[in-house]
Amino acid sequence: MLYQIFVDPFAQMVSMPDFLIQVIWEGFVAGILYALIALGFVLIFKASGVFNFAQGIMVVFAGLTLVGLHEAGVPAFLALILAIGVMALLAIAVERFVMRPLVNQPEIILLMSTIGMTYFLIGFGEFVFGGEPKQMITEELGLPTGSSAFEIGEQGLVILQHIDIAAAVIAIIMVASLALFFNKTRIGRALRAVADDHQAAQSVGISLNQIWAIVWFAAGIVALATGIMWGARSDVSFALEIVALKALPVLILGGFTSIPGAIVGGLIIGIGEKIGEIYWGPLVGGGIESWLAYMIALVFLLFRPQGLFGERIIERV
Amino acid sequence: MFYREAGQFKTTYAADQQVFPILQDRIGVAVILFIAIAVVPFVANDFFMSAIAIPFLILALATIGLNVLTGYAGQLSLGTGGFMGVGAYACYKLATIFPDVPIVAHILLSGIFAAAAGVVFGLPSLRIKGLYLAVTTLAAQFFFEWCFIRIPWLYNYNASGAIEVPGLTLLGVTVTGPAAGSIPRYYVVLAIVILLTVLVKNLLRGRIGRQWMMIRDMDIAAELMGVRPLYAKLSAFAVSSYLCGVAGAMFVFFYLGAAEPSAFSITLSFQVLFMAILGGLGSLVGCFFGAAFIWILPILLRAGPPMIGIPIAAETATHVTSMIIGALIVAFLILEPHGLARLWQIGKEKLRVWPFPYA
Numbered sequence: 001m002l003y004q005i006f007v008d009p010f011a012q013m014v015s016m017p018d019f020l021i022q023v024i025w026e027g028f029v030a031g032i033l034y035a036l037i038a039l040g041f042v043l044i045f046k047a048s049g050v051f052n053f054a055q056g057i058m059v060v061f062a063g064l065t066l067v068g069l070h071e072a073g074v075p076a077f078l079a080l081i082l083a084i085g086v087m088a089l090l091a092i093a094v095e096r097f098v099m100r101p102l103v104n105q106p107e108i109i110l111l112m113s114t115i116g117m118t119y120f121l122i123g124f125g126e127f128v129f130g131g132e133p134k135q136m137i138t139e140e141l142g143l144p145t146g147s148s149a150f151e152i153g154e155q156g157l158v159i160l161q162h163i164d165i166a167a168a169v170i171a172i173i174m175v176a177s178l179a180l181f182f183n184k185t186r187i188g189r190a191l192r193a194v195a196d197d198h199q200a201a202q203s204v205g206i207s208l209n210q211i212w213a214i215v216w217f218a219a220g221i222v223a224l225a226t227g228i229m230w231g232a233r234s235d236v237s238f239a240l241e242i243v244a245l246k247a248l249p250v251l252i253l254g255g256f257t258s259i260p261g262a263i264v265g266g267l268i269i270g271i272g273e274k275i276g277e278i279y280w281g282p283l284v285g286g287g288i289e290s291w292l293a294y295m296i297a298l299v300f301l302l303f304r305p306q307g308l309f310g311e312r313i314i315e316r317v
Numbered sequence: 318m319f320y321r322e323a324g325q326f327k328t329t330y331a332a333d334q335q336v337f338p339i340l341q342d343r344i345g346v347a348v349i350l351f352i353a354i355a356v357v358p359f360v361a362n363d364f365f366m367s368a369i370a371i372p373f374l375i376l377a378l379a380t381i382g383l384n385v386l387t388g389y390a391g392q393l394s395l396g397t398g399g400f401m402g403v404g405a406y407a408c409y410k411l412a413t414i415f416p417d418v419p420i421v422a423h424i425l426l427s428g429i430f431a432a433a434a435g436v437v438f439g440l441p442s443l444r445i446k447g448l449y450l451a452v453t454t455l456a457a458q459f460f461f462e463w464c465f466i467r468i469p470w471l472y473n474y475n476a477s478g479a480i481e482v483p484g485l486t487l488l489g490v491t492v493t494g495p496a497a498g499s500i501p502r503y504y505v506v507l508a509i510v511i512l513l514t515v516l517v518k519n520l521l522r523g524r525i526g527r528q529w530m531m532i533r534d535m536d537i538a539a540e541l542m543g544v545r546p547l548y549a550k551l552s553a554f555a556v557s558s559y560l561c562g563v564a565g566a567m568f569v570f571f572y573l574g575a576a577e578p579s580a581f582s583i584t585l586s587f588q589v590l591f592m593a594i595l596g597g598l599g600s601l602v603g604c605f606f607g608a609a610f611i612w613i614l615p616i617l618l619r620a621g622p623p624m625i626g627i628p629i630a631a632e633t634a635t636h637v638t639s640m641i642i643g644a645l646i647v648a649f650l651i652l653e654p655h656g657l658a659r660l661w662q663i664g665k666e667k668l669r670v671w672p673f674p675y676a
Contacts, residue, residue, distance in 0.1 A: 051448055101651040107447065108393060112594050113650045115587055120643025127636040242583065248452045256448075290463050294456030301445055301453065 009279035021158050023278050024271055029164040029233075031270020032171045036226040038247040038254065038262035039175070040219040046195040046257050047215040048099065049107065053114040056244020057121045058220060062087055063136065063227025063236040068129045070137045079137075087220030095213040103208075122238060133239075136231030143232060167229040174225060175263060178218070182259075187214060195257070249297030269293045320668040336518060353507060358500045366499035367572070369613060374503075374510045375567045377608035380592040381517055381601060382560030387590075388598035389521060390553035391533030392442050396454035397561050397589045399461035402581030404431040404562025405569040406471050409480045412570075413473055420485045420493060421505065424566045431562020432555040434461070439554030443547060458583055465578035481575040493570045502571045509567065513560060518601060520556065529553050530599075561589075595649055597658025606657035615642060 013020045040055040065086050069079035098113055143166050148159070182188040193201040194211045202208055230240055250269050254261025273292045281288045320341050327333040337343045357370060383397050408427035412420060438457040442450050465471060472480045482493045491497045492505050520526050528549040531539035540546055569576045588611060596607020618638045653659055 098647055098651075102654075105650075105654055108387075108594070108598075109650050109654050111448070112591070113647050115591070116643045116646030116650065118643065119646065120640050123636045123639030123641075123643060127633065127640065245455065245583070248455060252449065252452055284467070287463060287467055291456060291459035294452065294459055298441060298453050298456050301441060301449060 005280070005283065012279060018158050023274050025158065025160060025164070027271035027274030028267060029161075029167060029270070030274060031267035032167055033226060033230055033233075033243075033266075034246050034250045034270055035263045035266025036171055036174070036222060036229070037244050038250040038266055039178075039259065040222040040226070041247050041251055042254075042257065042259055042262045043178075043215050043219045043222065047191055048194075048212050050099065050110045050114065051107065052219065053111060054117040054121060055219065055223060055247065056241045057118045057125070057238075058087075058090070058223040059227045059230065059244060060236065060238055060240050061090075061121050061125050061227075062220065062224035063231045064125050064129045064134065066224065066228065067134045067137060067231070067236055071134075076137055083224055084221060087224055088217050091216035091220050092213050094216050095209060099212050099216075100209060118241070122241070126238070133235035133237035134231075136228060136236055143228075161233075163229075163232045167232075170225060170229065171263075174222065175259065178259065187211075191215065246293050249293040252297040253300055269296065272296055319671060320665055336522070350511070358503055363499050366503050369616065371499070371503055371506050372568070372572045373608055373612050374506050375564050375572055376589065376592060376612055377605045378510050378513060378567070379561050379564035379589050380596060380604040380608050381514065382557045382564060383589050383593045384596075384598065384601070384604050385517065385521075385529070385560065386553050386557035387593060388600070389526060389533060390529040390550065390557075392439070392550065392553060393447060393451045394454040394557070395451050395583070395586050395590065396438065396457035396461075398581045398583060398585035399454075399458040400431045400435055400558045400561040401565025401568060401585065401589075402461050402465055402578070403434045403558075404428055404565035405576060405581065406465060406480065407431065407562065408566035408570060409482070410471065410473075412483060412485065416483065416485070420487055420570065421509070424509065424563055424570065427566040428559040428562035431565065432559040435554040435558025435561075436551050439551055439558075442550050442554065455583075458586055462578055462582060465581065477577075479575050479577045480569065482570050482573075493574075495574060506567055506571050509563065513563065514601065517556070517560065521601070525549075525552055525556075533599075591646060595646065595656055597656025600656070600658035602661060603656050603658030606661065610657065611642075614645070618642075 037055055037059060040058070041052055044050055044052040044055075062083060066079055066083040069082050070076055074082065094117065098117060102110060102113055143163060148162070180188075182192060190201070190206045190211055191214070193204070193206055194208060198208060201211075227236065230236070246269065247266075250262060250265040252265075253268055254263070254265025273289050273296070276292045277287075277289045320339075322339045325338075325340055327338070332338075337346060358366070361370065379397060379401055382400075383394060386392050386394050404427045407430035408423050411418075411423040411427060415423070434457070438454060441453040445453070466478065469475075472478060475481070484491055484495070484497070485493045487501075487505065490501045492501045521529075528539070528544045529552075531542070531544050532546060532549045532553075536546060539549070565581065569580070573580060592607035592611045593604065594607070595610055596605070597603030615638050618641060619634050649656075
């Protein structure tokens with residue numbers, strides 16, 4: 001038993017390095033998706049202190065809007081622009097009808113309101129687009145398909161899907177542009193001011209309502225990108241909503257307020273759970289992917305509660 | 318005028334410390350109990366009993382369990398569904414291993430397994446709070462769901478992977494399984510819910526309950542005054558999980574009849590959390606209001622339009638129901654963040670000063 005836990009998996013890793021690399025790559029790609037979802041969480045949490053459970057359904061909703069518009073006969077790029085417009089409308093509606101009336105409520109109430117929004121968006125999305133999974137319009141959007149194989153060593157073979165590479169590139173571009181946006185633009189600075197201190201920001205003339213609408217819109221765009229990437233790998237379906245909860249351990253690992261933390265946390269969780277599933281999963285019957293991430297976060301919390309990059313030391317008793 | 322304590326003098330400590338010190342409350346509770354015990358089973362039809370009354374009572378008990386933890390002890394939990402599942406599977410194993418022991422004993426015992434699980438997953442609460450704690454309870458949720466799927470011993474190696482409730486009798490009446498009528502099931506559920514509600518009410522009034530509330534309101538001050546956070550928090554987790562476990566066991570044995578692991582998914586956790594929050598955190602009567610609201614509203618929304626002559630497809634109805642519930646939850650949180658229990662309180666206050674607007 002001890003041999004199976006402590007020796008055998010490592011022996012497997014060393015004896016088949018190509019398979020190990022393939023596993024790490026799969027974990028890396030899953031990690032990018034977790035990171036993108038976590039990024040949406042972080043944006044909203046930083047600016048308004050709201051823990052947005054609806055980020056997962058926003059991803060589904062954005063993806064469905066895009067595909068649904070295309071099915072209705074709109075050309076792909078116009079559909080993309082329209083989907084961005086829909087996310088903007090959603091952001092404004094959320095700010096006006098949910099966030100503004102709920103200002104200054106305890107965080108559990110805000111959390112519940114986002115779960116309420118989740119229910120609403122699930123019903124709305126199914127009502128408008130139907131409940132069955134849809135195929136993402138990968139080719140129409142000009143995203144690469146197909147795969148390339150790389151030979152490693154004597155007879156090793158690693159297969160990389162082009163769409164995964166594209167996802168990684170898009171994620172990097174997105175984080176870089178967000179970082180630029182936060183550091184160099186006027187609105188970005190206002191966002192950071194709001195994140196630091198609501199009252200101080202308001203007293204120097206920053207409109208909180210406007211800022212909140214903007215962060216929800218930014219989170220919506222991140223959601224759209226996530227939806228496209230996710231949809232290209234599997235289908236656009238409501239099952240993603242549960243997967244989106246994986247962003248929570250990612251956030252614990254990376255810290256609730258750190259954008260680089262979301263990315264690094266996502267990659268650690270993604271790669272960690274894939275390796276755990278492949279090499280240690282069979283010992284207990286497989287399928288441990290569903291909770292391994294939470295357990296990693298749980299263990300992590302005991303040693304470093306503020307996360308890898310988090311600034312705030314959370315309260316302890 | 319209708320609800321006034323004027324003239325009701327307490328002459329003994331016992332009278333002063335009773336659960337319902339006001340006469341009108343005692344009459345009201347007696348009337349409600351009378352209706353629940355002697356009127357509902359004879360008036361209601363089978364659909365009402367098995368689809369509304371029984372699950373409502375069971376979910377109200379689960380809501381009380383969550384409310385003990387979140388409303389009274391201030392520890393946010395998203396793992397209610399998992400703990401209910403632990404109770405259900407424990408009860409199933411007990412009932413199949415010891416089929417001769419009365420089912421009520423199994424149900425009450427199965428909560429102890431859930432309580433043990435709750436204490437283990439409550440350990441991180443000694444170091445962390447709030448949303449961080451929510452993540453650790455999510456870990457419990459997903460871990461238990463996985464156990465229910467991957468450990469065949471738990472469902473007795475059934476080919477279907479589901480647990481099927483055996484037909485068991487209590488005092489000669491079949492109370493579980495497909496052969497059981499709705500009225501015996503209703504009485505068993507009602508008896509357990511009343512028993513546990515009374516117990517919890519008295520726990521909350523006593524030393525432990527006050528310690529929980531101190532921890533919730535300000536943990537550092539509580540510790541300075543001699544409350545041990547370790548005991549207070551873990552006992553809250555234990556009691557809460559016990560109630561959830563019992564509710565979960567009853568959910569399978571008296572309502573579902575057979576359950577797949579997906580019956581105890583995160584959706585159930587959210588549903589119970591909604592019941593607790595809409596009912597009112599930190600209120601026992603609110604648990605019943607919340608459970609009624611969240612459980613009965615979708616049934617009404619589904620049954621309503623066809624009744625008044627609007628034909629509506631079943632699928633569309635489900636989607637619209639989901640939308641309406643989501644919107645209602647948000648609206649409710651905006652209009653009355655303290656839940657239905659606060660509305661009830663306001664109503665009582667109005668009755669007290671009626672016919673004047675204020676006293």
